[in-house]
Amino acid sequence: MKRHFMAATALAALLCYTGAAYAEEDSKLVEPLAAYKSFIADHTEKLLDNTSKFTEAVKAGDIAKAKALYAPTRMDYETIEPIAELFSDLDHTIDARADDFEKKEQDPKFSGFHRIEHGLWSENSTKGLEAYADQLLADVKDLNHRIENLTFPPETVVGGAAALMEEVAATKISGEEDRYSHTDLWDFKANFDGSKKIYDLVKPLIEKDNADFVKKVDGDFKVVDETLAKYKTADGYELYDKLSEADRKVLAAKVNALATELSTLRGKLGLN
Amino acid sequence: MAHDHKTETSAVDSVDASRRTLLLGLGVAAGGALASSLPVKAETGDGKQVTDAPESHIADVKQRVPFYGVHQAGIVTPRPANGMIVSFDVIAETPADFDLMLRKLTERIVFLTQGGIPPVLDRKLPPSDSGILGPEILPDNLTITVGLGNSMFETRPWLNPLKPRCLQRMTQFKNDALDAELCHGDLSLQFCANTADTNIHALRDILKNLPEYLVPRWKQEGNVPTVLPEPDGTVHSARNFLGFRDGSANPHSGDDALMDEIVWIGGKDHDEHEWAVGGTYQAVRIIRNFVERWDRTPLGEQERIIGRRKMSGAPMDAAKESDTPDYAKDPDGKVTRLDAHIRLANPRTAETRKNLILRRPFNYSNGVTKNGQLDQGLLFIAYQSDLEKGFIAVQTRLDGEPLEEYIKPIGGGYFFVLPGAREAGDYLGRKLAEAAAAGPPTRS
Numbered sequence: 001m002k003r004h005f006m007a008a009t010a011l012a013a014l015l016c017y018t019g020a021a022y023a024e025e026d027s028k029l030v031e032p033l034a035a036y037k038s039f040i041a042d043h044t045e046k047l048l049d050n051t052s053k054f055t056e057a058v059k060a061g062d063i064a065k066a067k068a069l070y071a072p073t074r075m076d077y078e079t080i081e082p083i084a085e086l087f088s089d090l091d092h093t094i095d096a097r098a099d100d101f102e103k104k105e106q107d108p109k110f111s112g113f114h115r116i117e118h119g120l121w122s123e124n125s126t127k128g129l130e131a132y133a134d135q136l137l138a139d140v141k142d143l144n145h146r147i148e149n150l151t152f153p154p155e156t157v158v159g160g161a162a163a164l165m166e167e168v169a170a171t172k173i174s175g176e177e178d179r180y181s182h183t184d185l186w187d188f189k190a191n192f193d194g195s196k197k198i199y200d201l202v203k204p205l206i207e208k209d210n211a212d213f214v215k216k217v218d219g220d221f222k223v224v225d226e227t228l229a230k231y232k233t234a235d236g237y238e239l240y241d242k243l244s245e246a247d248r249k250v251l252a253a254k255v256n257a258l259a260t261e262l263s264t265l266r267g268k269l270g271l272n
Numbered sequence: 273m274a275h276d277h278k279t280e281t282s283a284v285d286s287v288d289a290s291r292r293t294l295l296l297g298l299g300v301a302a303g304g305a306l307a308s309s310l311p312v313k314a315e316t317g318d319g320k321q322v323t324d325a326p327e328s329h330i331a332d333v334k335q336r337v338p339f340y341g342v343h344q345a346g347i348v349t350p351r352p353a354n355g356m357i358v359s360f361d362v363i364a365e366t367p368a369d370f371d372l373m374l375r376k377l378t379e380r381i382v383f384l385t386q387g388g389i390p391p392v393l394d395r396k397l398p399p400s401d402s403g404i405l406g407p408e409i410l411p412d413n414l415t416i417t418v419g420l421g422n423s424m425f426e427t428r429p430w431l432n433p434l435k436p437r438c439l440q441r442m443t444q445f446k447n448d449a450l451d452a453e454l455c456h457g458d459l460s461l462q463f464c465a466n467t468a469d470t471n472i473h474a475l476r477d478i479l480k481n482l483p484e485y486l487v488p489r490w491k492q493e494g495n496v497p498t499v500l501p502e503p504d505g506t507v508h509s510a511r512n513f514l515g516f517r518d519g520s521a522n523p524h525s526g527d528d529a530l531m532d533e534i535v536w537i538g539g540k541d542h543d544e545h546e547w548a549v550g551g552t553y554q555a556v557r558i559i560r561n562f563v564e565r566w567d568r569t570p571l572g573e574q575e576r577i578i579g580r581r582k583m584s585g586a587p588m589d590a591a592k593e594s595d596t597p598d599y600a601k602d603p604d605g606k607v608t609r610l611d612a613h614i615r616l617a618n619p620r621t622a623e624t625r626k627n628l629i630l631r632r633p634f635n636y637s638n639g640v641t642k643n644g645q646l647d648q649g650l651l652f653i654a655y656q657s658d659l660e661k662g663f664i665a666v667q668t669r670l671d672g673e674p675l676e677e678y679i680k681p682i683g684g685g686y687f688f689v690l691p692g693a694r695e696a697g698d699y700l701g702r703k704l705a706e707a708a709a710a711g712p713p714t715r716s
Binding site: 220246249250252253254256257259260263264266267268270271272 | 393395396427484485487
């Protein structure tokens with residue numbers, strides 16, 4: 001019983017940060033956290049703006065425009081994912097895939113980006129998508145509001161770098177995220193950039209004592225960048241099926257290597 | 273779960289103890305009020321609980337197979353109860369990367385198979401070990417055997433000229449229904465141990481330590497049933513999922529001269545590269561068994577299809593499993609059918625002696641197919657010094673056998689098993705890595 005009480009207190013402490021509590025321990029993190037909060041705010045604003053244009057195109061029945069806006073709009077969501085995921089209800093309605101529902105694509109609860117993606121690409125139509133478009137915009141507005149009011153827990157931010165890599169490794173590298181549009185490479189770019197941003201912000205704090213580690217991680221991100229860059233086009237990226245087997249394996253290996261390396265970031269910063 | 277001999281901290285024990293007493297309805301201070309409303313948990317007479325770990329035996333978990341030697345372990349090593357084959361894509365684009373990968377892989381294999389204590393890190397870091405086996409890794413008879421696939425050599429110009437002579441991409445035989453996702457690979461690892469958890473622990477360790485070199489493609493676990501020795505000490509072959517003893521006529525793996533003849537590259541006449549001496553070819557086949565249909569087949573027909581008595585494993589014309597069938601006396605196949613599995617696989621003539629292979633398979637049991645039938649079968653693994661004369665020749669003879677109604681090969685691959693690492697300081701594949709780094713090779 002005593003153990004349970006102690007566990008509960010620890011949990012409460014984790015969830016209810018006061019500014020003073022972490023400023024004391026992690027004063028060196030104050031600046032990177034502030035910079036990250038600002039980064040997230042920028043991207044969330046862009047997300048809202050782009051989602052507005054995207055959903056407008058959907059409701060107007062402009063299939064071509066909606067298709068063109070789909071992948072670039074998602075990039076900001078994929079970049080802020082460590083924070084967006086804190087709101088699992090919204091993450092579910094905004095970004096869930098058909099697999100997550102019993103009736104798959106036919107399930108009435110299947111909503112968000114991928115529901116619209118399904119309509120646009122599998123059915124080549126915007127019929128019946130109006131309500132989903134409205135819901136998506138409302139959800140992104142809600143997300144924006146919640147993020148504005150959020151105090152960013154340091155562990156979540158720093159841990160987010162690895163969390164993004166874990167997500168790519170477990171659920172995206174096979175091309176299953178954007179299965180109708182095959183625009184996964186846009187998502188990858190955003191996920192890797194989102195992860196790298198966090199790492200870059202805390203790098204100055206660890207490079208003195210972790211020179212080899214920093215060199216290795218820098219190198220791994222560089223390989224990912226160079227690999228993805230091969231697939232750049234005028235307005236974005238090639239479709240996932242253009243990704244060569246060899247390059248897919250390189251990305252898979254690097255994602256796992258980065259997940260392994262970045263999983264030690266919290267520890268290196270003395271965070272729990 | 274398999275063998276956690278060292279308990280962790282007393283704090284953990286006291287939590288478990290208080291949980292147990294709560295469940296038993298005896299209550300602790302604050303839990304006292306709850307106690308009366310909980311049903312008293314049934315206990316076995318010896319005080320054991322549902323969640324107590326199954327016990328291991330110290331003799332088993334301490335069994336250690338030496339790593340260093342002319343050959344890798346896990347081939348002629350007596351087969352333990354649990355096995356697993358995992359196939360990988362390899363990311364190593366230069367001879368230097370390749371060399372580094374082999375060194376790291378060898379390092380992990382030495383640790384895992386010889387046992388030791390993984391380093392304890394700061395709590396703020398992920399633990400160095402998954403912890404499945406507890407704080408100390410005991411060998412549990414583990415062997416990890418490394419093979420390289422055709423694609424490893426084909427896609428790397430600095431390895432291509434060094435490819436083993438018979439190594440090739442596994443092609444479809446007449447009865448195959450190969451699933452691309454279960455086939456081929458740059459590198460295979462065969463894990464064998466007394467318990468499945470030891471294999472799983474080893475796999476997770478290797479994945480965690482070599483994430484940028486190895487990306488898993490497919491994996492199949494399997495096991496063999498343990499067998500009670502006869503009163504006279506004879507240990508019969510373990511049974512497969514057709515209920516037949518499997519491995520009755522396997523060449524004796526304890527016979528060094530025979531193994532040199534059938535399995536190992538090297539010694540006298542070989543036309544392989546020097547780096548390959550001490551290695552062997554590995555043929556892996558994931559063979560589904562249609563067990564429902566088999567179980568509905570008359571016993572007599574089962575025995576005619578296989579060519580042996582089911583329960584005893586004896587040939588049709590003899591009394592014991594270890595007896596040899598006399599095909600010369602039965603040229604028309606009246607006793608053992610001409611298309612019986614064992615007769616096609618090994619006609620036992622002077623010419624077919626060169627087709628002998630060493631089999632070391634495991635039974636697998638996965639899920640349920642879309643059609644509501646069981647997905648079980650044989651994780652077939654065979655070793656031979658010549659892939660063409662060995663597995664390929666044997667399977668070609670088997671094409672069209674009556675057993676095909678009941679089996680369906682769906683995956684697998686051909687790999688070349690590296691020679692052994694001779695002593696501490698040596699590592700698996702060293703000679704190949706050195707030859708690759710040296711540039712265009714001269715055939716020795």
